[in-house]
Ligand SMILES: [Fe+2]
């Protein structure tokens with residue numbers, strides 16, 4: 463579904479966010495921390511999105527944001543521990559169809575993400591904008607370029623061939639199940655209707671997990687992140703662990719923006735998180751009206767796909 467509305471610029475570009483990270487780094491709108499400019503390679507981040515708002519600005523009153531809030535209400539009520547378990551089992555079968563990574567990029571063009579207040583254009587543009595922006599600043603990390611290209615491919619879950627899951631089960635920020643819902647989760651108030659609140663085992667800080675158990679042992683709300691991770695891993699990708707980590711947790715904003723749930727990470731997660739934080743800056747800020755010539759860059763990305771993936775993948 464595409465919603466096209468014109469919005470005026472908000473009076474202030476700065477939005478108060480109680481979940482701001484307490485670091486010395488530069489904090490831009492929405493509490494988003496901008497990584498060290500040296501590490502970031504001088505990426506020139508635009509200040510407003512395609513709708514004329516600051517990025518991830520959930521507080522500005524607009525039709526689009528009401529739609530986003532409604533989305534999170536559904537997400538927070540319906541994503542339960544049992545639901546995630548069921549989805550993982552179902553999609554691990556990889557019995558939906560066979561296609562190449564590039565075929566999936568083209569397929570994704572049919573999808574628009576309702577949960578995202580910043581993005582209102584075909585997904586392939588977003589994928590290539592993100593990948594090309596990273597490529598410019600990290601020319602030698604080809605795995606990172608490819609990771610950027612494929613990180614959102616799991617959104618095909620919205621399409622009929624993949625079970626046509628509702629938006630709340632595919633997109634939006636993700637969070638752990640089986641332990642307490644952290645206050646930093648966007649629209650936290652809607653958890654009060656989540657059935658998991660009836661299970662006391664899920665109400666403590668660690669819940670059913672042990673401190674330092676590693677994120678791979680944690681149930682994270684089901685969506686395009688976990689699905690694409692599963693597809694990449696089960697099809698034997700040779701992408702490095704950091705690439706798989708980015709794919710799997712790029713929507714886990716409570717962790718990588720607010721620093722929540724760090725007690726569940728192991729040492730490997732800590733290392734991988736550094737790459738995710740670099741990646742995320744590009745994922746967020748490249749959602750703007752910068753056009754990418756798809757045909758021009760296609761041969762480069764096809765060569766990366768060939769390097770890191772089999773010709774055809776099971777989905
Ligand atoms: Fe995503």
Ligand SMILES: [Fe+2]
Pocket residue numbers: 588613614745
């Ligand atoms: Fe993305």
